[in-house]
Amino acid sequence: MPGTISHPLFLTFPAWNMYMDPWHDARWIGTGRPSRRIGIRKAKHATGSRPAPMLRREFTVAGPVQSATLHICGLGYHDAWLNSRHVGDHVLDPAQTDYESRVFYAVHDVTGFVRGGQNCLGIMLGNGWYNQDRVWGKQGLSYGQPCLKCALHVASTTGTTQVITSDEAWKWAPGPVRENNIYAGEIYDARHEQPGWDAPGFDATGWKRARVVTGPAGKLEPQPLPPMRRIEEMVPKAISSTSDGACIVDFGQNFAGWVKVQLDSQVPAGTRITMRFAETVAADGRLDTGSTGVFATRVEQVDTYIAKGEGTETWEPRFTYHGFRYVEVTGWPGELHPRNIAGVVVHTDLPTAGSFTCSDERLNRLHQMALWTHRSNIHGIPEDCPARERCGWLGDANMVAEFSMWNFQARSFWEKYLDDIETTRARNRGIPANIAPGKRGTRGNANPDWAAAFIMLPWHVYVHHGDPAVLQQHWAGMNDLMAHYRRMAMNGWILQDGFGDWFDPGAPGIVKHTPPSLTSTLWFYRCARVMMDVARVLQCPGLAEKYAGWSERIKAAVIAAYYKPGPSGTGTFGSQTANAMALAFGLVPDGEASSIVTSLVDDIIQHQVHVTTGIMGIRYLFEVLSEQQHGDIALALMRQDTYPGFGDLIARGATTLWECWGEPEHDRVHGPRSLNHPMMGGFDNWFYTSLAGIRPDPARPGFQHFFLAPCAIDGLEWVTCWHDTPKGRIASEWRRTGTALEWTVQVPPGTTATITLPLSKQKQELGPGIHHLVDKPVESLVPCE
Incomplete structure (x- = not known):
């Protein structure tokens, strides 16, 4: 036709060539629309209010199909259909990265999807983390508009392969996902559905031609970790009503994911059902969104479904997720029954690697709380919380990595996160940032106690799995970090900066019981000892000797600055956390270990068998007590029912671990704290290493x-x-x-x-x-x- 551009539908070549370059001439394509600076629900500075685009491509396959493989990267997230069949079981794909450094793609076997003759590939794109600057409000967090790159390889029984690639032959139209933001939620208007859009023969009149766009600068890599999936569905434990007619659904468990709703009968088209998500409810039964971070993010977690009015309708979101236990439902036509709503648990699908049970139900419950908390916070990265920040804080990750490795087959997950940390080094003159990956909080060097993750995580992966490649890969950066520590310490070997033993009892963020300079310098010592061991593994004897010397100097400096000998063999570093970390790391004056143990136990007893620890102390306290023949004290702390204690949190309704020990003062000063925060979960190691007694041997890693x-x-x-x-x-x-x-x-x-x-x-x-x-x-x- 005059004025039209002709595009080839596919390339044909011998099938054996298909693996030489999976992308061939695939281009990044999108709508070609500029960013729209109005975000979801008219938020200032935000992107993401445009409808999620649907892209389609029809193609013809000549002859019987032997195999078909789809390589796809749709940013921020994508869903794919082939001949109206959904491709794969991944959700929220691909995992988050710094898209200027690397970008993941998925590979799907779609042999059973493609047929001889006419076919259609349909893709829907969401904003994900690629196009998010609605929260943390500053412009510049978005990498660009949603875009797609894909290549579908179809091998025939005749020995040839067709490759259908993303190019300008594709067409697009706005879809029923009218708005989507990873924090704020999704608005879905079923009246905008176009049945058959992902099948051949669909009338695409009115659809626009896709445009070749500038894609992300990062290198395309196959996704190295398990995808996120729908893990299970939760049945409501209770449904109640508020005085203003809203329904409150209680799933009985704090978790991360979304809800699936089902309308049993036809309702008027345009019926609007709104779902707000929270971790708790107020005394009057109304939803309380405070702990989900509305004070910080300036958004609530809200999903909206607008009915099409065509009989039974079932819906769940695809480009957002929430942290919640309770859902407020408004606009529901008639009575809301448990059959109408289900919670969908969504996270990175790490296979199970461990199990622990014992005769004490308190310990079993705490173990399950720790597992729920961890699962709620693995969405391609180790998050701090699933509702508020959703950031990969290095310090939090360091406290839970070993616990994660005991319970899950998590090697690829943590190796991916280490690569994320490397990308922040590239942005930051060689020193990690406090958060990885992405642009959030990556300006400036990480505090030394948080940065220690970049040395400890490779070591934990090596000890648990036995492959020195992870040490070799990050060795240069680990040495750069140690040099940075040395510059910070100057001649005294004491590091002054740090977040410290975050959220120890009674301290609103700023630690109360242990100086951050002490915990940071303890980490400096621990890192020096690990670097000595890594240097030996990598056969660098000169560096091993160097770091051994550093560790002795740091040890002497810490003892001189912080150790206080006491009467009757009660020497102390001043707090439960300091004493536990010093004993765990081996930083004790010669012959004084028993004195420090005595001081540690005395301190616990003086606090009426309560902890005074934050995220660092809670990681090591229980193991140290058990190693020093005070397992009875460790068990008593686990069973503690009053503040600050785990039993107190359970009595307050906790089903996951909280960000703090439940002090109202924290909420008053800083806003309500998160109720699903894994950083306090380091104690779970104790179940494996002490009660079961399983410990790896670093000299023969990988459990040889x-x-x-x-x-x-x-x-x-x-x-x-x-x-x-x-x-x-x-x-x-x-x-x-x-x-x-x-x-x-x-x-x-x-x-x-x-x-x-x-x-x-x-x-x-x-x-x-x-x-x-x-x-x-x-x-x-x-x-x-």
């Missing part, structure tokens, strides 16, 4: 050799625990039988274990297999018949 030494605390009757390692499953199960203890141990093939019996303290070397042991105080090891 490991230690088993359970702490059989009086008051616990049994423990059952397993952990899947690169070598296979380790299991540790013990049970009291009178004065004896029966212990079953599983050692994977190709490994050895050094065990310490919990009552007699006898040691033994075990090889692969399942071993049944009986232990009695001060008696010999007796095989179990």
